[in-house]
Amino acid sequence: MSTEPKAEWTEWREAKDEYLKRNPHSPIPQDQxxxxxxxDYYPYDADYRFVLALDRFSDPETVTIDTTTEGTQEYLRWGAFTADIAGESATVHAFKxxxxxxxxxxxxxxxxxTSGDTTYGAGRYLDLDADHRTSDDRWVVDLNYLYSPFCAYNDAYECPLTPVSNWLEVPVEAGERYED
Known part of the structure; x- marks a missing residue:
């Protein structure tokens, strides 16, 4: 991860917008x-960037997650992250x-x-890979990178719905949002 989180985030946003506008595999319909x-994004806020230990589950449970097209997908509930968000302790599960x-x-x-108000109603996603791991085996969990799944732009896409275990009562005013 970069030592300049906001600059890296800005580059990520620009690359994503370019992909959505020009790539033939973009979910944005060709005529649009x-x-x-x-x-549109909330302004970058360093308070939504965390370095957290993953509470790794010793025996990950297989869960079936419904999708936006009435299908299902199977995931392993791999572990949990807990952080202080908007003054409250919040825990979310991480899946594989x-x-x-x-x-x-x-x-x-x-x-x-914010879901269904200023952000996509079915929820947003965060992807973490090896680049998000620190040398002491913690994870950089930067909620400024929350994004809407492709089904938010095009009904032809099938997206897994956010499991109830990851419904937070606090607002996460970071990441992708709908324009005001």
Whole structure:
């Protein structure tokens, strides 16, 4: 991870907007790309960037998660992160695809008090990979990188819904949001 978190985040946003506007695999429908001028985000806030230990579960449970297209996907509930968000202790579970438990990648979906108001109603996602691990085996969990899944832009995509265990009562005013 960069020593300049806000600058790295800005580069990530620009690359994502470029992908969504120009890449042939973008979820933005082709007839809407000319009008697409980028996603909206909350301003970067260092208070939403944490370095946390993962409370790794000794026997990860396989969970079936519903999707936006009435399907299901299987994941392993791999562990939990706990942080102080907006003055309250909040815990979210981290998952791995059941088909690839050896991957050094964690998926952290969450819904919060902004969901359905200023952010996508079904929740947002955070992806963590090896670049997010520190030398002391903790994780950089930067909620400024929360993003809406592709199904937020195009109904043709199937996205897993946020499990109830990751519904937070606090607002997470970080990451992608809907324009005001």
């Amino acid at each position: 790309r000319d009008r697409f001028d980028g996603l 695809p059941a088909s690839d438990p050896d991957a050094d990648h964690l998926w952290v979906p969450l819904r919060d008090a």
